[in-house]
Amino acid sequence: MSKAIPSRSEDYSHWYNELVKKAGLAENSSTRGCMVIKPYGFAIWEKMQQLLDQMFKETGHENAYFPLLIPKSFLSREADHVEGFAKECAVVTHYRLRTDEKGAGVVVDPEARLEEELIVRPTSETVIWDTYKSWIQSYRDLPLLINQWGNVMRWEMRTRLFLRTSEFLWQEGHTAHATKEEAQNETRQMLDVYAKFVEHYMAVPVVKGVKTASERFAGAVDTFCIEAMMQDGKALQAGTSHFLGQNFAKAFDVKFVTKEGKEEFVWGTSWGVSTRLMGALIMAHSDDDGLVLPPKLAPIQVVIVPIYFKGEGLEKVMEVVKPILKSLKEEGISVKFDTRDTHKPGWKFAEYELKGVPVRLAIGPKDLKKGTVEVARRDTKEKYFQPIDSIVEHVAGLLEDIQDNIYSKAAAFKEEHTKGATSWEQFKELVEQGFVYAHWDGTPETEDKIKEETKATIRCIPLNQTKEEGRCIFSGKPSQGRVLFAKAY
RNA sequence: CGGGGUAUGGCGCAGUCCGGUUAGCGUACCUGCUUUGGGAGCAGGGGGUCGUAGGUUCGAAUCCUACUACCCCGACCA
Numbered sequence A: 001m002s003k004a005i006p007s008r009s010e011d012y013s014h015w016y017n018e019l020v021k022k023a024g025l026a027e028n029s030s031t032r033g034c035m036v037i038k039p040y041g042f043a044i045w046e047k048m049q050q051l052l053d054q055m056f057k058e059t060g061h062e063n064a065y066f067p068l069l070i071p072k073s074f075l076s077r078e079a080d081h082v083e084g085f086a087k088e089c090a091v092v093t094h095y096r097l098r099t100d101e102k103g104a105g106v107v108v109d110p111e112a113r114l115e116e117e118l119i120v121r122p123t124s125e126t127v128i129w130d131t132y133k134s135w136i137q138s139y140r141d142l143p144l145l146i147n148q149w150g151n152v153m154r155w156e157m158r159t160r161l162f163l164r165t166s167e168f169l170w171q172e173g174h175t176a177h178a179t180k181e182e183a184q185n186e187t188r189q190m191l192d193v194y195a196k197f198v199e200h201y202m203a204v205p206v207v208k209g210v211k212t213a214s215e216r217f218a219g220a221v222d223t224f225c226i227e228a229m230m231q232d233g234k235a236l237q238a239g240t241s242h243f244l245g246q247n248f249a250k251a252f253d254v255k256f257v258t259k260e261g262k263e264e265f266v267w268g269t270s271w272g273v274s275t276r277l278m279g280a281l282i283m284a285h286s287d288d289d290g291l292v293l294p295p296k297l298a299p300i301q302v303v304i305v306p307i308y309f310k311g312e313g314l315e316k317v318m319e320v321v322k323p324i325l326k327s328l329k330e331e332g333i334s335v336k337f338d339t340r341d342t343h344k345p346g347w348k349f350a351e352y353e354l355k356g357v358p359v360r361l362a363i364g365p366k367d368l369k370k371g372t373v374e375v376a377r378r379d380t381k382e383k384y385f386q387p388i389d390s391i392v393e394h395v396a397g398l399l400e401d402i403q404d405n406i407y408s409k410a411a412a413f414k415e416e417h418t419k420g421a422t423s424w425e426q427f428k429e430l431v432e433q434g435f436v437y438a439h440w441d442g443t444p445e446t447e448d449k450i451k452e453e454t455k456a457t458i459r460c461i462p463l464n465q466t467k468e469e470g471r472c473i474f475s476g477k478p479s480q481g482r483v484l485f486a487k488a489y
Numbered sequence B: 001c002g003g004g005g006u007a008u009g010g011c012g013c014a015g016u017c018c019g020g021u022u023a024g025c026g027u028a029c030c031u032g033c034u035u036u037g038g039g040a041g042c043a044g045g046g047g048g049u050c051g052u053a054g055g056u057u058c059g060a061a062u063c064c065u066a067c068u069a070c071c072c073c074g075a076c077c078a
Helices: A012-022 A039-058 A079-088 A125-135 A180-201 A247-251 A276-285 A313-330 A345-354 A365-370 A388-416 A424-430 A444-454
Strands: A026-028 A035-037 A069-071 A091-094 A097-099 A106-108 A113-120 A144-153 A167-177 A206-210 A222-229 A235-245 A255-257 A263-265 A267-274 A302-306 A335-337 A359-363 A372-377 A383-387 A418-420 A435-439 A457-462 A482-486
Touching: A012 A026, A012 A276, A035 A039, A039 A144, A039 A167, A039 A180, A039 A276, A079 A247, A125 A144, A125 A167, A125 A247, A167 A180, A180 A206, A180 A222, A180 A235, A180 A267, A222 A276, A222 A388, A222 A457, A222 A482, A235 A247, A235 A276, A247 A267, A267 A276, A276 A388, A302 A313, A302 A345, A313 A335, A313 A359, A313 A365, A313 A388, A345 A359, A359 A365, A359 A388, A365 A372, A372 A388, A383 A388, A388 A418, A424 A435, A424 A444, A444 A457
Parallel strands: A302 A335, A302 A359, A418 A435
Antiparallel strands: A026 A035, A069 A113, A091 A113, A097 A106, A144 A167, A167 A267, A206 A222, A206 A457, A222 A235, A235 A267, A255 A263, A359 A372, A372 A383, A435 A482, A457 A482
């Protein structure tokens, strides 16, 4: 039982940290606040990337790459933007090291100071809009639909694997449009892409909404987001899509000539999801035995564990397994046949449960006699025997079942932990347990006070908000509809 | 960045208060035999500059100083 992890009820955050490490997803590195993403964790991220990339391309976007380092002066071009990010920027000041004369190893060469310091990008709006200035002259150059896969750095005070690390991997889309409407549509389209990805592939239900002014992206006119619920009832912002208006176009002087010959500023959007999605995936589904991965994102969808005795045992199992392997692969199912004789079956069972492999097949002497396979599903922990000649179709169907079941389970959990509050007392109690819909008077002052007293923030003003007369849960002032409150990661 | 805690074979810990043989335990690892349908058993074996750098002392894992990293609570954070 060396790899057992703490239980969720005992200590949720300890459970999360241990799970990430024990399942081989990531670990802390020797570099402060930065993680090492291990092969199994990276394999999941690669699947996410691949699916998202495909969705971006289907909606007309192209990939490009912009520099990691940004001239310091760029950051101050957009006033709100610099205020939002200045406090967490890593700065490059020198370009050379030299051996210390006193023998203290290498030291920064004081003579190699940069004339203008460079910022390690916390996000790339500035350097990209600076580039767009030279790419855009006419309405014929628009829309410009670019995505970048890369890494960014934000000097966070407190880091947690995947959820908040100083360096993280992400994609950032940056688009430029001729009209406001088109840019707004793009913003909403990408929000929908994110929502679809998270719900359909990650099997995590989300709430789509728009951020309040105080939670808005630094430099945006509007910030849209998807919010997911974790198993401790807290919210995790899973993706954002920003309508930038003409803010960056004005800051970087990006103008175009319209069909009518008029010169105008372009309209912009930016949108991103990060390795934080890994955190959402882990916390939304996993249990005290380890990861639970949705089949659509599992690097290994099916594992086959042979059970045999020394000698010819494995040979016999192999004969039966080989055609199954072939058929499963033909169905596009990723399957691993674990023939290692260095670990016992029981050990392997526990190991693949820890790693969240959706379906496990075990084949041993009993099965050879009866013509069956033992099927074990990770999500429900059910085990049963299935005739061997129908196993391939069965597994294909089972993977879909599991994907659906994981989603349903998460959706049911979210429903159970989503309540409406009508009094302040009730609000304070409910917000400890999950999402709360409540009236808000629309002022940042009230928002702040609620945060101060309860630690809960307005996650978003939901897009499907229905008009409803009411009174603010805190101030009692009139309100037109309910907003979503929760404690957040 | 403020408060609290931790740092000892790969991992988890004891030893530190009150300095003194060869730094110990569980697990993991290696070898052999027996095992193999839920994290195997027995026997033997290897692995440590006790986070880093200084200091006190005849002698430091243990006392003192500084630093670093990680964890928890805050603050901060899209």
